[in-house]
Amino acid sequence: MRKFAAMLILLLVVLPQLHAAPKLIHDIDAMQVRVYQLDNGLTVYLTRNAETPRLYAEIAVRAGSSTDPADCTGLAHYLEHLMFKGSSKMGTLDYSKERPYLEKITRLYEQHFVETDAAKRKEIYQKINRTSTEAAKYAVANDIDRIYKFIGGTNVNAHTYYEETIYKVDLPANQLERWATIESERFSDPVFRLFHTELEAVYEEKNTSLDSGARMISEAVERLLFPGHTYGSQTVLGLPEHLKKPSLVRIRDYFQKYYVPGNMAIIISGDIEMDETIAVIDRYFGPWPAKPVPQVKAQPLRAIDGIQRVTVQHEGEEFVTLAWQTVPNQHPDAEALMIFDMILDNSVAGLINLNLVSPQKVRSAGSYVNQLNEAGAQYLWGSPRDGQALEDVEALLLNQIRLIQQGKFEDWLIPAIITNLQSVTESSYETNENRVAMIRDSFIARQPWAEAIQDHARLAAVTREDVVRVANQYFGENYVVGYLVKGKADIQHIEKPPIDAVPLNSSSESAFARSVLALPTTPLSPSFMQKGKDYQQSGPINGVTYYTTQNPVNDLFSITWTFPKGSLHDDLLLTAFDLLEKSGTAQMSSTELGKRWYQLGVSADFYVNENFTEITLSGLASSYEPGMKLLWQWLHDSQFQEATLKKLVADFKISRAEAMEEPGTIIHAMARYHRYGEQSKYLKRTSSEQLDQLSVETLKSSLAQLLKLPHDISYVGQLTENQWREKTPVLKPTAKAPAEPNRPVQPIQEPVEILFYHREMAQAQVWIESKLDGLSPDDLVVLNVFNEYFGGGMSSVVFQELREARGLAYSASGYLSSPRWVGDHYLAVGSIACQADKTEKALTKFLQLFDQLPESDVRFKETRDALIARLRAERNDFRNRVSTVQFWQRRGVDFDLSQRAYQQVPSTQLKELLGFYRQHVKSRPKRISILGDRSRVDLDALKKIGPVRELVAEDIFTR
Known part of the structure; x- marks a missing residue:
């Protein structure tokens, strides 16, 4: 029996390595990108950038809003959110006990999805709410973010667009294997827990878009620009009626169809060893089973018939948008159309810049191009001057296109565009995020990297004749005109569903988290910025201080x-x-x-x-x-x-x-x-x-x-x-520097004072503020520890309590701010954007967090270890070294804050944090500012929190 067990263990160790070794596809270009393909079809891009001991990783999926089912728009974006909820191992205390509740929730959502009777839908939702509360007893909210935070990760995030969903994280370079452990688990076995509070967070994100005039006119223009295509009919965030009745079965089916190795890529840039990195990736991601790659059939796109017009009313700036159908990103004319766009607007010397903006014929204007996989578009926009009609701005923009159609642009312009584009590309090499973005775009476009690196050469080959030809070919009398005009916006108000706060188990950690953190790593040695080594400083000499930093990249x-x-x-x-x-x-x-x-x-x-x-x-x-x-x-x-x-x-x-x-x-x-x-x-x-x-x-x-x-x-x-x-002329100072600004904070008469400003909008915006006394630069280390504990990331107190447990908001933040100059003030700040009818509940809970800070040894230890890991890998890139020095000098800080933090944070205890909190933060008088719709915000409920004073524009603005 023991012999059989030993053989089984050996077999389990060997089996994951039976697949073929990664295939090297590409290994020569300016960024020295290596492109591999694993045996299961997963594409891997690696590029080394050793400026800092960190790596930036993205996992890209070729799926987005354009592949949403027509009756479940917003599904890809929902899935993006749910991919942070963990797996049967990650994010759970006991999946065997949790699973029956999750299965029941899935069935209830299917009933909710097909039910048309409003009263019955409410009954079903009440069952979902009760069952979710039971299921949450076994969940560890945002386990993935907590692990990443613990190991020094930052910028844990994701985004969804038409044809892509991207998952991203920035990590110390020594955390590669832990990253691979987390992500291979996340994508191979996702579990959609804590869904009903996340549903509300997604809808709050939709509410944010409804309060944006620019986004509303953009969506209206897209509907006319892409007739018959999901680019126009399906927004990334989805339709409100679909967002409120999601199907977990549909979301699971979507995952199974599109989240397959052959439809995904891993892209990493950073201080990595190529051979070691691909070996780790192959070990963790290679065992994923190969699955059929979804065949994306190009959708029919009807031509625009004549000039199509749409007008959207909204508060704020008026402007006009013009849009033409052009070509998808792999079309032979794509480069000529990009040069066409740069001739129109390059921010400095395009026709729009020189003919309209500089001579003040319009208030502002510009252009941009968007080339997607199945279609492309060219946009021009402009805002009117006082007394100028949008029709006049439209005519001026159209004239710039006619000038190009007639070849009326100077010969030097195209070569100058090519030079400036090369400069932009060179600057992109400086950061891991930009390097990865360039690679990711080629993957989503289904463009081999060997072709992508020739983009600049293809742009350089574009001639004047090419530009004139595409200008005449694609910019005729078939286009869309969108006017954004002042007026009352059409806002869809959705009733707030009853949601009970779910338990978060914030002081617990999953067995998976413990196993990840038990993986051995070689600690990084911290390196703090040194004058004379990382930058040179001379002076002040006759009132001038000189700083020099070498650029090692370009x-x-x-x-x-x-x-x-x-x-x-x-x-x-x-x-x-x-x-x-x-x-x-x-x-x-x-x-x-x-x-x-x-x-x-x-x-x-x-x-x-x-x-x-x-x-x-x-x-x-x-x-x-x-x-x-x-x-x-x-x-x-x-x-x-x-x-x-x-x-x-x-x-x-x-x-x-x-x-x-x-x-x-x-x-x-x-x-x-x-x-x-x-x-x-x-x-x-x-x-x-x-x-x-x-x-x-x-x-x-x-x-x-x-x-x-x-x-x-x-x-x-x-x-x-x-x-x-x-080589630099000298300015000779002859005057004294002025004193720093002095603006005393107004005294507050009540424990809580509320200002309210009425505006018709989908959301309410809330700002909470307290003045903190008795602090000095010596308190900055513990202040930063508090910020990490209270508001640092998705596993922080604020995010967990307001969004994860209650679904009260999409965005919420809380932090202590330090003075911007000597004599300025320390402040405690909280902000939240929530559906208007959630305002009182969201505010009440936020105030409670400030005055009754949840105490957790586990959360504090995570915070402390996260800061230490981050400090070990922290480096100021060469462009920001001096600005960092100046930043702290203006605040009267005469020491390296990172170095002091590295010395003090390891010995900091929870009791010190709580002592700081009780002395400086707890029960401070609160100033609260609320912007929202009076008909949706319960002012009587707010008056129970503190006296409410309503404001008008004249109270807060000089006109």
């Missing part, structure tokens, strides 16, 4: 001037830079300047923060000196025109008015008003009347005063400090 440079003055010091700075971007010099007009920037392959960018301003020049190293000369002429010899300013002010006033109707701006302004009162930046900003009185001399003076301040200069590239400083 020949792209960037140089940034950072000035200690921002919008809170001078509200006109941003307007001054906006005017600069519309202005030329004594030698060349704004249009000629845009052409020259693009020809050189460099760009100048401006960033005005509340307490500092940055000017950045970046691009090809070969253009450093001419680019610098051009920037200097622009900054010091700009020719501001009153007529340009008047148009700019008019456009700015429209943009400001439209922003005052956008939910994101409103809730932000509410929170700032609640915090600072009349000192809120939205009330202190320059009024419309003052804007009308602006002169070019005032703005020129704002810019000139900025350039006189002490500043930092940070260079990233391949030159030494002496070399780049020799």
Whole structure:
């Protein structure tokens, strides 16, 4: 018997290795990508990037909304969410006891799916709710995220699009085998537990889209652009009526059909050894059984008959969208159409940029292309100036196409486009995420990597004649016009179903999790940033501090001037830079300047923060000196025109008015008003009347005063400090840096004060805030531990309690923020977006989390170990080293926070975290801002939490 057992064990060990070895398909290109195919059909792409000791992995599935069943739209996206629920081993305490409940839930959902009587559907849902509560007693919520968090993983996420569903994670490089263990288990044996709360989270994501005018007009245009095709009829998030009656059987069938090795790929970029990595992948994923690969039959796509028009009403910015059918991504004309799009709009020197935006004929405009597997589209868009009709913007956009059809574009433009595209590609090599994205796109497009790496060569071969031909061939009088106009949006309100909070077992862990964490790894040695090694610093010398960082990857440079003055010091700075971007010099007009920037392959960018301003020049190293000369002429010899300013002010006033109707701006302004009162930046900003009185001399003076301040200069590239400083003009500071902004937080009179702003929308947005006293930079380590415990990822307190247990929201976050400058404030912040009729319940639970923090030794240990693992693998990439130093300097932190955290976190105990929480966070007075529909939000219930004051736009905005 023992001999038989020993032979059986040997057989089990040997069997997984009986399949053929991975087949190497490709191994030569700029990223040194290796492409393999396992015996079961699974494709594997590997690329080595040793800049940091991390790896970024995606698992790609060729399935998305376009393969959803017509009566179950949104199914692929549902499945994406359910793939985080674990398996018969992962995410469960006892699957044998859990399984009968899950099977009953599946049967109940099938009854719910076919039932048409509303009352009976409610009865079935009540049974689902009760059964789900019983099933959840055996579930470990977000086990997968907890494991990843424990081993230092970040960005655990996924997305669904027309033809793809992608699962992603960023990990320390020594966690490859643990990753393979987790993912091979997840994809070979998924279990769809905790479904009814996840259903609500998905619907909350749909609600978010309903409050977006841009998304609503996009979907309306797609319906007309792709007649008879699922690209137009099936949105990624699905129809509301389908989302509320899902079928777990249909979802399982979809998984079985599309999640098969031959329809999937693993893509990894990072600090990996190729041979070792493919061996691990083959060991864990090779035993997956080969299954039939779904044959995707191209759907019929009818041509557009004439000009099709659609109008959508929504709050916010008005604009027009034009859309044409073109070609799918593997069509011979695909490259010519991409060049056509770049001739229209390349942000700097396209026809739309030079003919419409720069001369202020429209407020804003652009174009973009979308080439999918079965069809393609070209889009143009534009927003009107004050008094300008959308029809006029439409005509101006159409004229730009006619210019290309007539060949009226300059000869230098196509070569310049090719050069700039190559620069973009080179910069993409710098990050693992961008490297993987390039590879993933080729896999989804069913394009062999050997062909994908020739994309740039094919683009470079495009001629003027090719562009003129496709412009005339594809852009006739058969297209779609979409108008987004101001008006009352058509919002579908869905009744909130009764959901009981399910137990989460947050202090438990699955046997699978313990087995994964027991796998041996070689710990990474931490490496903290060192001045003189990772970057060079000189000065300050005559008011200027110089930083130099070497670029080890490509020949792209960037140089940034950072000035200690921002919008809170001078509200006109941003307007001054906006005017600069519309202005030329004594030698060349704004249009000629845009052409020259693009020809050189460099760009100048401006960033005005509340307490500092940055000017950045970046691009090809070969253009450093001419680019610098051009920037200097622009900054010091700009020719501001009153007529340009008047148009700019008019456009700015429209943009400001439209922003005052956008939910994101409103809730932000509410929170700032609640915090600072009349000192809120939205009330202190320059009024419309003052804007009308602006002169070019005032703005020129704002810019000139900025350039006189002490500043930092940070260079990233391949030159030494002496070399780049020799090639760089000098600004000589003659003024003192202004004091940091001082805005005292307003006193609060009640334990909880609520501000409410009415707006008709599907969701309510809630912002919770407390001012924290008695903190200093020495508290930052424990503050970060608290943030990880409270709001860090899907296994955190906030996510688990608000979304996973109760289905109250799609997005919810909670954290403690540190001051942005010396003298600024520490704050506790919570935010949630939820269906309006869930507002009171969501807010009540969130307040409870802040004031009755759940205590869990297991969760704390996971948090602590996660931070340690992350710190071991943490490295600042070469482009962000100096900005990280400056970030902490502005906050008065004179030590390496990562290094201190690595020293202190291992010995931190739960009692220290709780002591910090009780002293600084617990029971602090709360300021609550709520934006939502008065008819859907229960104001009387809110008044039981704290006094409610209703606001209008004039309370929080200066017009």
